[in-house]
Amino acid sequence: MLSDRALVRALAELQGNPEQAAAVVEKGHCVVLAGPGSGKTKTLTIAMARALIQDVPDPRGVACITYNNDCAIELETRLARLGITPGDRAFIGTVHSFALSQVIGPYARCVPVGLPADFKVASKSQMRAAVEVAHGISIGGYGNPHDRWKFASEKRVRDVDRTRPEWRGCNPELADFVEAYEAELRRQGLIDFDDMPLIAYRMIKENLWIRDAVRARFPVLFVDEYQDLGHALHELVLLLCFEGDIRLFAVGDTDQSIYGFTGANPELLESLTRRSDVRTIRLRFNYRSGAKIIRASLGALGEERDYHGIDGAPDGDLSFWPVPYGHDNQAEAVAKTIIPKLVEQGFELGQIAVLYRAAWLGDKVATALKEAAIPFFRTDTNALVKRSSRLARFIEECARWIAGGWRDAEPPYARLLSQAKTLVYGRHASEREEQELSAQLMGFLTASLGTSETTHAWLQRVARGLITPWRTIARNSEQEWDVCDEMISNTDPARDLDMPLAHFAGRTEGSGRVNLSTLHSAKGREFDAVIMYGVNASDMPSTRDKSSPGSLREARRLFYVGVTRPKKHLSLVYQEHHHSPWVFELYQRSQQN
Numbered sequence: 001m002l003s004d005r006a007l008v009r010a011l012a013e014l015q016g017n018p019e020q021a022a023a024v025v026e027k028g029h030c031v032v033l034a035g036p037g038s039g040k041t042k043t044l045t046i047a048m049a050r051a052l053i054q055d056v057p058d059p060r061g062v063a064c065i066t067y068n069n070d071c072a073i074e075l076e077t078r079l080a081r082l083g084i085t086p087g088d089r090a091f092i093g094t095v096h097s098f099a100l101s102q103v104i105g106p107y108a109r110c111v112p113v114g115l116p117a118d119f120k121v122a123s124k125s126q127m128r129a130a131v132e133v134a135h136g137i138s139i140g141g142y143g144n145p146h147d148r149w150k151f152a153s154e155k156r157v158r159d160v161d162r163t164r165p166e167w168r169g170c171n172p173e174l175a176d177f178v179e180a181y182e183a184e185l186r187r188q189g190l191i192d193f194d195d196m197p198l199i200a201y202r203m204i205k206e207n208l209w210i211r212d213a214v215r216a217r218f219p220v221l222f223v224d225e226y227q228d229l230g231h232a233l234h235e236l237v238l239l240l241c242f243e244g245d246i247r248l249f250a251v252g253d254t255d256q257s258i259y260g261f262t263g264a265n266p267e268l269l270e271s272l273t274r275r276s277d278v279r280t281i282r283l284r285f286n287y288r289s290g291a292k293i294i295r296a297s298l299g300a301l302g303e304e305r306d307y308h309g310i311d312g313a314p315d316g317d318l319s320f321w322p323v324p325y326g327h328d329n330q331a332e333a334v335a336k337t338i339i340p341k342l343v344e345q346g347f348e349l350g351q352i353a354v355l356y357r358a359a360w361l362g363d364k365v366a367t368a369l370k371e372a373a374i375p376f377f378r379t380d381t382n383a384l385v386k387r388s389s390r391l392a393r394f395i396e397e398c399a400r401w402i403a404g405g406w407r408d409a410e411p412p413y414a415r416l417l418s419q420a421k422t423l424v425y426g427r428h429a430s431e432r433e434e435q436e437l438s439a440q441l442m443g444f445l446t447a448s449l450g451t452s453e454t455t456h457a458w459l460q461r462v463a464r465g466l467i468t469p470w471r472t473i474a475r476n477s478e479q480e481w482d483v484c485d486e487m488i489s490n491t492d493p494a495r496d497l498d499m500p501l502a503h504f505a506g507r508t509e510g511s512g513r514v515n516l517s518t519l520h521s522a523k524g525r526e527f528d529a530v531i532m533y534g535v536n537a538s539d540m541p542s543t544r545d546k547s548s549p550g551s552l553r554e555a556r557r558l559f560y561v562g563v564t565r566p567k568k569h570l571s572l573v574y575q576e577h578h579h580s581p582w583v584f585e586l587y588q589r590s591q592q593n
């Protein structure tokens with residue numbers, strides 16, 4: 001339970017930092033801008049707890065929007081430490097789930113948006129087919145529809161307000177393409193992912209009573225990682241907060257903007273700081289990393305910033321690992337030399353992370369670690385348990401309960417039931433629905449106790465016993481039910497991927513396993529030691545990164561995100577005589593004072 005005592009303790013922790021302390025008690029619109037490790041997320045979570053206790057009377061609550069499910073889960077974990085759990089008074093989720101569960105779900109049937117009551121989210125193949133139909137109608141079928149769609153979908157997420165002249169004034173044929181595509185989806189009772197914030201925006205803009213209803217429920221809106229959220233969220237914020245009187249508390253760092261390919265634009269956050277009705281607070285200390293790592297990170301960014309380590313913090317250390325030949329040899333060096341050396345220096349495996357650009361590089365590291373018998377936990381797209389998938393995490397928690405967790409309530413059954421409720425009903429289930437769900441879940445879990453099934457066989461039973469019946473009744477159309485099938489395929493015994501259920505159940509983070517993550521998924525996280533793998537001249541930046549100044553800048557920011565994750569030690573691994581140019585700049589800057 002959210003308690004005054006936990007809040008008093010949390011507020012006391014910020015007293016040494018006047019900027020953080022001022023931000024959490026701010027009663028007007030507030031934007032906190034700061035570099036890595038400066039306590040933005042900590043400030044946001046405490047501000048949220050304070051608002052819930054002191055500013056917003058029950059049953060009203062607050063909403064907190066963030067970029068993706070990874071970030072939402074990280075926030076939920078931090079808020080849970082302050083006694084806040086998502087529920088009626090606190091919405092925590094992505095902008096898509098906010099749009100779907102707080103605007104479209106409750107109000108679409110009251111306004112003419114052209115959605116049937118039982119609308120569904122389109123699958124990838126339905127979206128591709130709709131693009132092809134729309135291309136035939138709007139462009140006459142000339143050229144490759146999917147190549148053309150890339151430009152159309154960029155316009156779709158950028159020009160959010162279609163009543164403005166830019167929508168038809170600039171590239172009208174792309175506007176036609178988008179409209180034909182959306183009409184084709186609607187004809188089938190479908191919406192897609194990008195539709196969610198766009199439809200919510202239009203619903204609110206055209207029906208101001210919906211904005212009032214959202215404000216009645218959530219008088220304060222928190223936004224984490226604002227720089228990674230695109231135009232649709234920004235327009236929603238302008239509508240809800242600056243035209244609609246909901247209080248905004250946003251945090252972000254333009255130097256860590258790494259989702260340009262999804263339409264994110266760091267300028268949107270900058271534009272908020274120029275508003276006279278917003279108080280901008282800049283944090284100056286980096287609590288995470290030693291001074292040497294902070295200096296190195298400025299070399300990685302290639303620009304100076306006014307961030308400092310805290311007095312008395314250890315300097316931190318860097319090591320450089322030139323390896324003859326390519327990725328395989330570099331992965332071997334990570335497994336056979338670098339990790340053992342870090343362990344020798346006293347680092348725990350669970351506090352070491354290996355970061356890389358793409359999941360296929362993670363495969364190479366995983367293979368080398370397997371051969372060296374080093375346990376690891378993957379959080380990239382090739383991971384068995386997708387960190388970003390609530391369904392995958394729920395399945396893993398069920399396995400933990402079966403593999404002994406039921407004895408000491410770790411995880412407690414109530415948590416499993418609440419996760420199941422969210423997956424199927426999006427949190428609001430009737431008493432009868434909840435009872436039926438519980439009977440089904442409890443029946444399944446108890447039938448799994450004491451069996452000697454492997455993970456693959458058990459997952460097949462999960463699919464038959466839970467997923468198949470649930471996906472037919474699911475109201476929460478956002479859920480990716482196919483994740484269970486992916487897990488079944490990723491444990492295929494024919495490819496020697498199966499494992500005992502107890503082994504699968506122990507695959508949680510921080511349990512003595514090295515963390516393997518893409519740079520994107522490492523965002524917002526921290527580790528004692530970080531190994532940046534594959535920092536080669538041809539990978540960072542890649543030829544694709546060099547195709548435009550914007551993508552080159554974004555690649556550099558991605559490198560910076562990785563370099564700013566360690567608290568105490570940063571290792572860089574690259575091909576001998578073929579290192580990224582940024583490694584050299586980083587080295588030079590780390591040597592200066």
Ligand SMILES: Nc1ncnc2c1ncn2[C@@H]1O[C@H](COP(=O)(O)OP(=O)(O)OP(=O)(O)O)[C@@H](O)[C@H]1O
Pocket residue numbers: 013014017020034035036037038039040041042043253256287288523524525526564
């Ligand atoms: N006032 C403070 N006193 C002590 N430790 C703090 C303070 N503020 C933040 N920290 C610690 O600093 C670390 C970084 O904080 P946090 O993750 O909130 O930073 P951030 O700005 O969100 O980082 P990033 O942008 O890199 O994700 C955490 O370990 C946090 O507990």
